[in-house]
Amino acid sequence: MIISKLISGIKPINIIGDVNKEIVGVNIDSRKIEANHLFIAVKGTQVDGHRYIETAIEKGAVAVLCEDLPEEKAAHVTYIQVQDTTQAAGVVATVFYGEPSKKVQLVGVTGTNGKTTIATLLYNLFRKLGYKCGLLSTVCNYIEDEAVPADHTTPDPIELNYLLSRMVEAGCEYVFMECSSHAIAQKRIAGLHFAGGIFTNLTRDHLDYHKTFENYRDAKKAFFDSLPKTSFAITNADDKNGMYMVQNTKATVKTYSTRSLADFKARIIECHFEGMYLEIDGREVGVRFIGKFNVSNLLAVYGASVMLKQQPEDILLALSTLHSVSGRLEPIYSPEGFTCIVDYAHTPDALENVLLAIHDVLNGKGKVITVCGAGGNRDKGKRPLMAQEAIKQSDKVILTSDNPRFEDPQDILNDMKEGLNNAQLKKTLTIVDRKEAIRTACSLAQKGDVVLVAGKGHEDYQEINGVKHHFNDKEVLYEIFQND
Ligand SMILES: CC(=O)N[C@H]1[C@@H](OP(=O)(O)OP(=O)(O)OC[C@H]2O[C@@H](n3ccc(=O)[nH]c3=O)[C@H](O)[C@@H]2O)O[C@H](CO)[C@@H](O)[C@@H]1O[C@H](C)C(=O)N[C@@H](C)C(=O)N[C@H](CCC(=O)O)C(=O)O
């Protein structure tokens, strides 16, 4: 694609050099630059991408998009200066890959918890309804059946538009994606055309990055502010910030609620560990999910499907056949008759809700033993709150390592214990080794009890000092049961 076409969606302040050159690739990372590429210099949180302009040119870049022009310029390179390269990166990537988001119905899901669940269920549901679909999520990306491993909840703008273009090539009509607050703040989704957006909920997370809850909230809101008039915005009326999210959007607003009047409503008729019987918009349906929060997730899925012009009867029929998403409230039954639940709860709110869901089913008839930790190099303030939520609804808590990343695991656990009083500490064990912690929880459990293993869900690694060691909570549980 020639440079003048490539930059047709942005407003350069200055252009130096030939704009009729052919560009065969674009990237924000100098390490991925090859011959005849455009390098986009982005000022990041760790380094300033402008430092890599020279390296990128040595690797073959023939055009550079930047905010600050370098003093020494190469004669064969075209320099394009813009105000904000973060924003421009998304727009240029979209143009380079043929504006793929305009060729599919793209629905974005944002909020603290529930994004993976909702996006994955929509992908599974629309495939059951007979459509070709794509999915961009924390667990894995999918182009129809083809799995493309995910490093991030939302990929960088280049990878994102590349994957979307592959989905268009594969004939996908619908694409469901998670929009993390990092991705919205870093404009990874700039230039995308959304058919709809969904808001799940907002509670504490990622304050290491956003600094204040207001910044975090407004990062999520920015997604709805940017939705086009043709799109829909579905919001959770039960969440304190549900209406705030959509107050400035141009999209058609619809609400969902399990408590009050809303466009999409539901209530629980019955619930077991195997699933729930629900009434959604006046129709009854059996689903294989538990927990009130999953009623909200299913309502969001139902609402989005209605807005995407599917028939309520077809949606509910497909909904009744869907299974829980990997590592989200996934039950594993022990030979001794207790139930283990593997779940990705890694925020105070998620822990509270998962434990509520477990108690709803247990109905006072068994003990709850919770194994949990907190991630290293992430929001420290959530650590004591997570310990508090765990102890509030558990008979015993075993604090253990999650992904310590570059922190000492014992320091993370000490931060968690800061949230507990002496009586609560007496109900708590600290076992740094996660496998040992899970084993101990299982040895304490009896028939009818529940062992909640929280925090890592689908993850198949434990990240320690920058190295990902193979580790999977479900595998560990099966191994324990086999050796019993
Ligand atoms: C804090 C954060 O979110 N950082 C993300 C951000 O990086 P950054 O802009 O800070 O990059 P940087 O390292 O300062 O580098 C600046 C620029 O120089 C470039 N560079 C750097 C080195 C080099 O040799 N050459 C070069 O060109 C980089 O490619 C970049 O363009 O943009 C990068 C590209 O999109 C991301 O890979 C990176 O994710 C880091 C690794 C990360 O761990 N992010 C997590 C926190 C994250 O994004 N999580 C959310 C979800 C959380 C949730 O689901 O709850 C996610 O969407 O996954």
Ligand SMILES: Nc1ncnc2c1ncn2[C@@H]1O[C@H](COP(=O)(O)OP(=O)(O)OP(=O)(O)O)[C@@H](O)[C@H]1O
């Ligand atoms: N609607 C919800 N409300 C509160 N908690 C939820 C909700 N849905 C899921 N959870 C809890 O949050 C955990 C994470 O769910 P999920 O992976 O769907 O969220 P996510 O928003 O994609 O998270 P991430 O930001 O890490 O990608 C689940 O394992 C469950 O404990």
Ligand SMILES: N[C@H](CCC[C@H](N)C(=O)O)C(=O)O
């Ligand atoms: N996307 C989230 C996932 C957290 C998962 C948990 N296992 C942890 O490592 O903290 C994050 O990067 O903060």
Ligand SMILES: [Mg+2]
């Ligand atoms: Mg997710």
